[in-house]
Amino acid sequence: MIRFQSAARTLAAAVLAWVIASPRVARADDETGVLSSRHKTYESPQRFALEVRLGPYYPRVDTNPTLAQTGPYAGPYQQTFGTSARVEVAGEFDYQAYRIPGVGTIGPGISVGYTSASGLAPLLKPEGGQKYSAETTSLTIYPMYAVAVLRFDILDRAFHVPFVPYLKGGIGYALWQASNSGGTSVSSTARGAQTNGVLGEGATWGTQLAVGLGIDLNFLDRRASQGFDNATGVNHTYVFGELMRADLSGLFQSSSHTLYVGDYTWMSGVAFEF
């Protein structure tokens, strides 16, 4: 009910703003500065941020020191999927719990992503010049993290410089699944103490760090962004880029029993504060 009333208020404010802003005469008056001294533009409350992002992703599976580093079995990921990075698509939701005066906002954020690499599985024994089977083998990863997000938006708010640097740091976690044309992979050979096939799925913990820079697009058209805020509650719209270190190498997990699925990479996307 409260939410509904809030929405109704927002809508009413948007309509009012539109009515006020539309007539040419009024705008002309405003351009003379007559009204600016008496009117303060309305800005909706800002508590959250939503990011949609994508970027190259190459899981650092082969960097696990417990895997063979030389010989025919070294680099299992590269041997199977090659050296090309795949794309990760992710979304992040932040709660801007506190505004630090003169600095910016800080609060927790969570993210869920998706990336997958696939290719044809080679035959164990190539025959007649045929090296690859028709089977598809793939590794699917769902990288996630929970971080603290600090956004330095003082430049934007106080000086209308549309750059908002930010920092993120926290815990990373990923679910992953190795599969083939028959479904989830099962190892055909004994592994360690296990004599039966091991299911190709698991989870990896790690740390998550990122530093990035957002560009507030409001500066392109402040009147339009004001209307957008009034209509939808979105205060700021950003495009951003960041350097990300997803060190998913088994936080408090044994290296030999951990599939390293993190990556040090860059991401970019759009973000909305509302």
Added chain:
Amino acid sequence: MILARRRSRMSRGLLLAGVFAGFTVSRAASAQLGTGTGSTSSLGITINPTVPRFATNGTTPYPYRPANLNPNDINFQDCSANIVLEFELIESGLPTTDTLQVWAGPTDCTQQSARVSGTSGPFCWRVAPNAANSQTAAVNIYARNLTQFVDNTSSAVLAYNPSPGTTPGVDACHTQQASGAVGLTIYFMFIEGDDIMLDASATYPLNVDMVGPLAPQSLTAGIGDTLLILNWSPQTDSTIQGFNLYIQDQGVGGLGAGSEAGSSSLETPIYCPTAGTTTTCVDAGTRDGAVIDAGCTTTVSGDASFSIVADASSLMNATDADLAKEGCYRGAPRYTFDAGGPGAASCVSTVLVDTFSTTVTASATDGGFVDGSASVVVPLSTDAGVSGGTVGVGISEIPDADLAASVGGNTTSSYTLTTLPDGGPLINGHQYALAVAAFDDDGNVGLLSNLACQTPAPVVDFWNEYGRAGGLAGGGFCTLQGAGIPAFGSVFGVGVGLAAVAFARRRRRRNS
């Protein structure tokens, strides 16, 4: 009593038939009634809406197709099995001198012009022997009596008079010249002693569809680890409901090497081409470049591969008219030539070329497999005008016993096959013969695709590659689930979650 018992047996399963059957009951035209025997206003006949189906012996219930495959139509399999449709009629007030006549056709059979020669068609034909009038009558109609004159507009159909105990041969299932359902109506008519005047009639409409879809093209089978990945190109045909996938275990090295593993339980062995087998015979007649002519001959040699000489792949692009000219019918069973096997030539369920004859000379046989060589002569009756034809050694009849999977969809073009028809897994190192056929909305299975032969083999997927490199991860999404994995990771995760909850509660308490 027998009738009642049958109806009781069938009532549950066959109620559907009545529900879907749009039967109608009508009176004869008033003029006919007026000139008849002075029938009263209560005269008439009704049909029990439940029409049970039985095997050709008339007693064994015939299984119904699923509801999405038009169970009340007559498809090729119904015709091939020559099933019996049992109608129960209830008559009231009709003269005892009337005769019950049962006709069927694409037109109004109550009109004399449809039942008398010397007029222009289309005509109807009798589908059951005449019977004397009785208050309750069970009329059995064989499927082939219904199908034998489909697409036949000649007045010759009027001469047919079914007699008890005899039914047309399987050729009656090859009468349809184009794909799609043909609408027929069965007329139950009480006719006076002059064999012309109609006192009352009832009708039962049904569709006949005996032509299956065109063959899928370009079937390939890719190697997998205890699986095979099939890909094909489906034909454009709106009646296609899905595809049947057939697989036959040829054993290690294939049947051609002398192994007959897995063939004992098979309806029709499929043979993968082997070395020395001539698999094509194109235009061997007058060599006019693009047309199959009479006298096409192909030769196979070695211990294998003679069983079929049919024109599966080449005719799939032919028009229905071409097929009809040549006596080939899509969806109809193919002529199976199995010279080395028991019974030699067989025609169990399908005929692709019914004017087709074969001769084979086999130097020796070993339980159904030709040793040495065999020559197969395929004298097609006329120049069919079919372009691009080949006569090849391939698959013959639809190998029903080898049906491994059915997949729905009009445009489905791939499937990963992991199990054999008996539910067992595919075995690495065994050669498998594979084929795909589409089935339509009446359950007709169309022509088989080209034959694909492939042997599953071990592959190294990422997970195995990772294991070979020494990796020990895995076991399940829940880290506690993974055997050998330290539980600390999970404990850590649970701890983080608990801490978050505790923090949130503490904050809420402080705010309040």
